Amino acid sequence: MKKNKEILIGVTGGISAYKACELIRILRKSGYGVRAAMTANAAKFVTPLTFRTLTARPVAMEMFDDQIHWEPEHIAIADQMDLVAVVPATANFIAKLANGLCDEILSCVITATKAKVLIAPAMNDNMYEHPTVKENLKKLKSFGYTIVAPVEGELACGRVGVGHLAPVESIAGQIEKLLK
Numbered sequence: 001m002k003k004n005k006e007i008l009i010g011v012t013g014g015i016s017a018y019k020a021c022e023l024i025r026i027l028r029k030s031g032y033g034v035r036a037a038m039t040a041n042a043a044k045f046v047t048p049l050t051f052r053t054l055t056a057r058p059v060a061m062e063m064f065d066d067q068i069h070w071e072p073e074h075i076a077i078a079d080q081m082d083l084v085a086v087v088p089a090t091a092n093f094i095a096k097l098a099n100g101l102c103d104e105i106l107s108c109v110i111t112a113t114k115a116k117v118l119i120a121p122a123m124n125d126n127m128y129e130h131p132t133v134k135e136n137l138k139k140l141k142s143f144g145y146t147i148v149a150p151v152e153g154e155l156a157c158g159r160v161g162v163g164h165l166a167p168v169e170s171i172a173g174q175i176e177k178l179l180k
């Protein structure tokens, strides 16, 4: 079946950022158009070149570069997308979204879009249990965003706990469901 829906994968600065690569591969194989956007900290974990190559499209990282088109890129992307998925979503990025901060391209796109939004948090288990993170995720749910909860697994600190990114296959399944 031919699908021509457009998905933006937003990558933030967590240790599981590399898993977004596999998610993009799965989504492209299913026939979706995929673009990637990254925070500056995400690029400390995985290079933009990797995402550019996997999506075969430019990676959205900068808002203030010279543009070929007159329209600001964050608004163009916000208008083009059917779904924006933040995978992985850091505690920091979740806090920004919950409070309307727009200081880089990914948060600007999400605030400007009418597309569906999916958030897949991943972080240390104590961070995930922190009341601010819980409150912020509750807030994002109240905005109509879909939260794909992290699972129990090995964490960057070496411990096992709840905070491990949900399996990318299950995130891809949720995206597919939201786009139907």
Ligand SMILES: Cc1cc2nc3c(=O)[nH]c(=O)nc-3n(C[C@H](O)[C@H](O)[C@H](O)COP(=O)(O)O)c2cc1C
Pocket: 011, 012, 013, 014, 015, 016, 039, 040, 041, 042, 089, 090, 091, 092, 093, 122, 123, 124, 127, 156
């Ligand atoms: C090695 C390392 C791993 C990290 N992993 C995570 C993580 O999995 N989840 C998280 O919320 N923050 C993690 N952090 C902290 C974030 O990188 C930090 O909060 C950063 O400001 C996030 O930036 P961003 O949200 O703009 O991408 C990690 C930091 C380091 C140095």
